[in-house]
Amino acid sequence: MRGYFKEIAGHTLWITISVLTGVFLMFSSVKAVQYAYGKLPNPSTPAPIKESFTRKAPVVKKQEQRKIKPRKETLLLFTGDIMLDRDVRKSVRKNADGDFSFLFKKIESATQRADITFGNLEGPVSDKGKDTGKLYSFRMPPEALDAIKEAGFDALSLANNHTGDWGRKALEDTILRLKNSNILPVGAGYDINDAVGPKIITKNGLKFAFLGFSDVGPKWLKATDNKPGILIVDDTFADTIKEVAEKADVLIVSIHFGEEYKKLSNKRQQTLAKTAIDNGARIVIGHHPHVAQEVEKYKDGIIAYSLGNFIFDQNFSKETMRGLMLEVTISPNGKIKSFKKQTTKLNKFFQPELR
8 A cells, every 4th residue: 555655646746847847848938939029128138227217428519620720920010220319319308308209109000010020220228338439429328228119129130330339338238138128139149159049039830030240340349259249241141041040930131231322232232132032031121321222022032222211310311311111921831921111201300200
């Protein structure tokens, strides 16, 4: 009897196992069908996060491209000789109570408008030194420099035959005063290295360098390794220009040359000016004749042989009471875009006016 029940229990166990196995297989088959038809989520896919806990991702707007502003053109302005001593100084004392800005009132809209304004300072601005005893000896008072700066001048050539009228001390003092006024002293320095070193103004992304030379002396004032002075035209002229031109985008060379009161340039002026252009100068500005001379294009440059007097007391002729202002527009690539000549006339108070 015990064997019979044991046999029944064994059959029952195998039947139970078979049934459970069948149910499990059937359930699995149903689930598989549901997965296939998308009725149940795929167990390999993460469960979705409830809506209440989701945060919308910020919409990243496409960054607008910055518009690159085109580089500006640069306006350069060049004037003639500036001499604020003698009768000019007397006029300022008499008519403006010593205020030298009086001289520029009728012209300052033009000189201040330019990006860079340049002229020739015909003599030292100082209260130092000793008169060297020349027939015509100039020394301008230090307060005159404030008016020149206020009028918009950025660079002044000192390479001329009157810079040494009151000796080296006055020249040194002039260089220092110009530098302290943020005006470039061109063509002169505390020694030869300072005089030759490029005087650079950066405007609108371009480097404008200035060099100044005198072809009319005084030779004793030539800058040396250990003495202040000016640059004199000599056999290093072309090489100096070439060296400085490599350090700038636009090189302006000022030369004090020619014959006084002559309305046309001479062969010497033409040779020097063209040599300067040939060796890298873009613009050559001449002074010394006290009257205006021709302006011409040469290769990719421009030459003004003499701009005449800007402020001077030479009222013995119409020509010496007139001058030229030269406006030169430089393109962003450093090339000359255009130039324009404007005639100035000195009135009885020695104020330059546009004609």
